[in-house]
Amino acid sequence: MTGRLSTLAAALVIARRDFGAILFSRAFFFFLLGPLFPVFVGAMAGGVGQRVQQSAELPTIGVAMESADVEAIVAAHDQLADRLGATLPTLIVLKRLDTHEPYDPVAAIGSGMTGVSAILSGSPAKPLLTGTREKIEAWRGPVSLLTAQALGRAPQSYPEVMTSAVTPPASSDRGSRLMTAQAAQTLLFLLTMLLAGMVLSNLVEEKANKIIEILAAAIPMDAVFFGKLFAMLAVSIVGIAFWGLFGGILVLAAGNVLPSLPSPAVGWPMFLALGVVYFACAYLLLGSVFLAIGSLATTVREVQTLSMPVTMMQLMVFFLASYAMTQPGSATELFAQAFPFSSPFAMLARAAQEPMLWTHAAAVAWQALWIVVLVRVGARLFRTRVMKSGPAKVKQPRERLWNMRKATA
Amino acid sequence: MKMDLGNWQVANGDRSQTDIPLAIEAPGLVKRFDDFTAVDGIDISVPQGAIYGILGPNGAGKTTTLRMLLGIVDPDEGERRVLGAQRPHDVAHAIGYLPEERGFYPAMKAYEAIAFVGALRGLPLAEGRKRGRELLEEHGLSYAAERQIRQMSKGMAQQVQILGTLVHEPRLVVFDEPFSGLDAINQGKLERMIRALADKGTTVIFSTHVIAHAERLCDEVAIIAGGKVPFAGAVDVARDRIRPQVRLETRQADGAWRAALPDDARKNGRFRNFSLPESGVEPLLRALIESEAGILTLSIERAGLHDTFVAIAGEAAARALEENGEMEQMR
Numbered sequence: 001m002t003g004r005l006s007t008l009a010a011a012l013v014i015a016r017r018d019f020g021a022i023l024f025s026r027a028f029f030f031f032l033l034g035p036l037f038p039v040f041v042g043a044m045a046g047g048v049g050q051r052v053q054q055s056a057e058l059p060t061i062g063v064a065m066e067s068a069d070v071e072a073i074v075a076a077h078d079q080l081a082d083r084l085g086a087t088l089p090t091l092i093v094l095k096r097l098d099t100h101e102p103y104d105p106v107a108a109i110g111s112g113m114t115g116v117s118a119i120l121s122g123s124p125a126k127p128l129l130t131g132t133r134e135k136i137e138a139w140r141g142p143v144s145l146l147t148a149q150a151l152g153r154a155p156q157s158y159p160e161v162m163t164s165a166v167t168p169p170a171s172s173d174r175g176s177r178l179m180t181a182q183a184a185q186t187l188l189f190l191l192t193m194l195l196a197g198m199v200l201s202n203l204v205e206e207k208a209n210k211i212i213e214i215l216a217a218a219i220p221m222d223a224v225f226f227g228k229l230f231a232m233l234a235v236s237i238v239g240i241a242f243w244g245l246f247g248g249i250l251v252l253a254a255g256n257v258l259p260s261l262p263s264p265a266v267g268w269p270m271f272l273a274l275g276v277v278y279f280a281c282a283y284l285l286l287g288s289v290f291l292a293i294g295s296l297a298t299t300v301r302e303v304q305t306l307s308m309p310v311t312m313m314q315l316m317v318f319f320l321a322s323y324a325m326t327q328p329g330s331a332t333e334l335f336a337q338a339f340p341f342s343s344p345f346a347m348l349a350r351a352a353q354e355p356m357l358w359t360h361a362a363a364v365a366w367q368a369l370w371i372v373v374l375v376r377v378g379a380r381l382f383r384t385r386v387m388k389s390g391p392a393k394v395k396q397p398r399e400r401l402w403n404m405r406k407a408t409a
Numbered sequence: 410m411k412m413d414l415g416n417w418q419v420a421n422g423d424r425s426q427t428d429i430p431l432a433i434e435a436p437g438l439v440k441r442f443d444d445f446t447a448v449d450g451i452d453i454s455v456p457q458g459a460i461y462g463i464l465g466p467n468g469a470g471k472t473t474t475l476r477m478l479l480g481i482v483d484p485d486e487g488e489r490r491v492l493g494a495q496r497p498h499d500v501a502h503a504i505g506y507l508p509e510e511r512g513f514y515p516a517m518k519a520y521e522a523i524a525f526v527g528a529l530r531g532l533p534l535a536e537g538r539k540r541g542r543e544l545l546e547e548h549g550l551s552y553a554a555e556r557q558i559r560q561m562s563k564g565m566a567q568q569v570q571i572l573g574t575l576v577h578e579p580r581l582v583v584f585d586e587p588f589s590g591l592d593a594i595n596q597g598k599l600e601r602m603i604r605a606l607a608d609k610g611t612t613v614i615f616s617t618h619v620i621a622h623a624e625r626l627c628d629e630v631a632i633i634a635g636g637k638v639p640f641a642g643a644v645d646v647a648r649d650r651i652r653p654q655v656r657l658e659t660r661q662a663d664g665a666w667r668a669a670l671p672d673d674a675r676k677n678g679r680f681r682n683f684s685l686p687e688s689g690v691e692p693l694l695r696a697l698i699e700s701e702a703g704i705l706t707l708s709i710e711r712a713g714l715h716d717t718f719v720a721i722a723g724e725a726a727a728r729a730l731e732e733n734g735e736m737e738q739m740r
Contacts, residue, residue, distance in 0.1 A: 013525075211512045
């Protein structure tokens with residue numbers, strides 16, 4: 001004879017089984033690789049975009065003047081290049097004209113053979129800049145300075161400018177922390193979506209294996225649901241630890257080369273801790289909804305159909321939290337922080353921008369309450385709608401999808 | 410166990426009067442799914458240590474009844490008390506359950522699967538693994554201990570699942586259609602296992618649509634048809650409700666002697682079958698002899714559970730039961 005299991009102990013039995021099964025599965029390998037895909041795709045897209053932009057907008061001015069003028073312009077460019085930096089476009093010599101030789105810059109640009117964005121023609125005393133309106137607006141100033149330098153009319157000496165670089169103060173610059181908040185929210189969103197999908201397919205698989213009735217007879221369905229959520233959470237923490245370690249090594253190896261985010265208002269250690277807590281809450285909230293869906297669906301197709309609106313809703317919640325972040329103190333921000341599904345995202349953004357900590361304790365308690373409510377509702381739905389037996393009525397697919405209650409015992 | 414032979418239904422009140430400790434006491438169970446009533450006011454009371462059969466065709470409400478008794482679904486009406494507890498999950502550690510739809514995690518090894526089911530019932534995992542190996546060895550399956558469920562035949566996986574049901578040494582074992590999917594040899598082994606469990610004092614409940622299993626094994630049965638229980642009680646009581654069956658063979662095919670036979674007499678080849686008249690065998694014999702029937706053979710047999718089922722649940726339910734059985738054999 002054995003002793004009665006508490007709900008927590010029963011949930012741990014389920015969690016332990018699921019954790020072991022998932023950790024040694026191919027799905028976990030792909031989960032570990034998961035974060036690489038957005039990075040890889042982002043890098044590819046960025047690279048291609050940059051290439052396209054580079055080829056589309058060459059920051060180069062072609063010069064077509066009489067030979068002496070060309071020499072003067074090139075010399076002036078060399079003199080100014082150090083001081084103006086990127087403001088001064090690259091210069092290439094298109095043509096050294098003979099005296100009074102005619103040149104048509106409009107035709108040259110129109111031919112598309114020059115490989116430049118604008119052409120400087122005429123003479124240093126009477127320069128003509130030919131190009132698109134945007135290029136003319138952007139380069140009119142540097143070109144006039146360039147021609148002035150070529151004519152010897154520019155200042156001969158420049159006073160040395162002393163510089164003093166500062167970082168924005170940690171307590172007041174909410175704007176600069178927006179980037180940190182945004183990055184954290186995006187990471188949180190990607191991870192929760194990835195995991196919630198996994199927990200969904202896990203339950204459907206369980207139903208396909210027909211073991212669910214053994215579980216339902218032995219322990220409360222709440223424990224089954226909690227166990228599954230805990231297992232996936234533990235799996236995700238293993239994944240996060242793996243990537244955290246990898247990221248840490250990368251940061252250490254790269255030193256100051258990597259771009260750094262502004263420090264969050266609550267400080268990095270507390271922000272990271274809150275990140276883990278809010279990740280757990282966001283995942284458990286979404287996971288409990290997906291579990292309820294998984295418990296109602298009988299096929300992968302039904303799961304896809306039923307989970308689509310939830311996924312869309314989750315996207316909207318993410319957009320809400322992102323928008324609310326830019327509206328500090330507004331009703332939108334308050335709503336995003338109070339609405340259970342957007343609360344983890346909104347509160348993490350708040351942690352990046354505001355140093356107050358008690359609000360986080362309240363938010364975590366609020367979110368935990370909703371997790372319990374949702375799991376209980378999911379378990380109840382499962383028991384009332386799914387655990388039936390016997391010959392089912394012949395139904396239309398649509399009817400079967402939305403009304404799975406017609407089975408007989 | 411003294412029963413009122415005049416009552417079809419054994420009420421819970423009758424049980425308490427006889428002071429039989431009950432493993433399950435569930436009066437008036439009702440379960441509806443929308444507008445369909447799957448179980449319609451069933452009374453079940455199972456004595457401790459008994460082998461109790463729930464007999465009925467597919468769709469009669471057997472599985473829903475078992476699920477209500479186990480707490481998988483809640484009844485819409487009625488009460489249930491399982492091993493003294495109103496909430497079956499409170500005594501889940503003392504219950505073993507084999508569902509009709511068998512299934513396991515395909516990647517689990519046999520001994521681990523047994524241990525996992527034990528763990529769900531509160532048995533420590535290490536102890537479960539040890540007992541799992543022992544049980545497999547006891548039942549001649551030690552060679553399959555390290556084999557994954559997906560590598561097993563359906564019958565072997567089912568045997569492993571049955572062992573999982575028993576690993577935590579439950580006081581109450583519930584089998585839903587346990588013989589389904591097993592070959593004749595393994596059906597025999599399961600029958601012996603059920604008897605051995607009852608000998609140790611374990612209460613065994615199983616549902617079946619094969620009357621022969623219930624007849625061979627059960628102390629008591631509940632006959633379910635259309636979500637109702639027209640009879641619940643001892644098998645002997647059920648059989649006693651049907652008058653003994655007479656099988657008569659005569660030299661004369663026809664004659665005045667036929668007037669001595671009751672109205673329900675049916676010709677079956679050379680024989681005539683009918684229920685023994687209430688007046689007994691002597692007046693019948695006398696009438697047959699006096700009308701010169703030329704009796705060749707006359708046998709009186711106690712009614713079988715099948716006849717009882719037909720009489721209680723009706724011809725339609727009996728036909729459904731037979732069809733289920735034939736389908737099962739074809740599988």
